[in-house]
């Protein structure tokens with residue numbers, strides 16, 4: 064199984080269009096120790112030929128230009144794409160708007176929970192995806208499904224599971240109580256398995272906390288790609304970028320007693336990689352104390368173009 068990180072940044076990317084924080088200014092200036100990052104997406108393939116996108120980033124066109132595997136190539140018909148399926152983990156802008164860049168008349172299968180597919184159905188701009196070419200397939204929580212396109216298996220099995228989290232920002236309903244209208248399953252993680260070899264990894268780009276159920280699920284995993292939005296819960300507030308904490312945004316922090324590094328420390332996960340990294344996160348400065356601490360704790364920090372083989 065081939066895994067390629069197409070975009071390692073959170074919503075907004077790195078640098079973010081309107082941001083002049085220390086990190087964004089640094090990467091814009093081309094300072095050493097910084098690399099730009101596009102918004103959240105991972106590509107996976109069993110055979111290196113047919114690819115599945117885990118989330119479709121607003122930067123998809125740029126990502127495909129940088130990743131020949133997912134661009135048209137070889138002897139196929141002049142109009143074709145190696146992207147045979149897209150699996151959505153939520154309705155966030157950074158995870159669904161790339162679908163609009165896939166509107167050019169090529170067939171692929173679109174997987175999401177009923178809630179996310181309902182959000183797409185309610186937004187008629189997504190009707191630009193021709194339903195005859197792009198079937199929308201419901202992902203049922205806890206029911207593994209073999210990914211396929213046009214009747215051909217892609218050799219990968221995906222299981223969706225609910226993780227602590229919330230609905231997309233633009234769906235928040237302030238009148239709906241403290242959960243803002245979020246329901247169980249509005250944030251999901253994915254377990255992706257090679258249907259033949261059984262090799263498997265977890266992809267969890269948005270997660271508010273690691274509860275007992277999630278910890279048990281991740282124990283002994285070969286590979287976990289995990290929400291690396293923030294290093295500290297209040298870092299955006301402290302930097303004057305936002306009034307929101309990570310907890311308010313539905314994102315666990317890397318550090319702290321209830322952070323992801325502590326939560327996964329004793330789970331015997333073979334490889335841990337942070338994805339969906341926000342531009343405010345000090346780990347994006349390769350010479351920072353925080354970067355060193357994350358590396359010492361045994362985590363990798365994803366970058367665009369990172370490749371992993373399982």
Ligand code: MLT
Nearest residue numbers: 074075155156157232312
């Ligand atoms: C998030 O992960 O919190 C969202 O992607 C934020 C956004 O909509 O940019």
Ligand code: MN
Nearest residue numbers: 073074155157
């Ligand atoms: Mn996001």
Ligand code: ZN
Nearest residue numbers: 082084087342
């Ligand atoms: Zn910034």
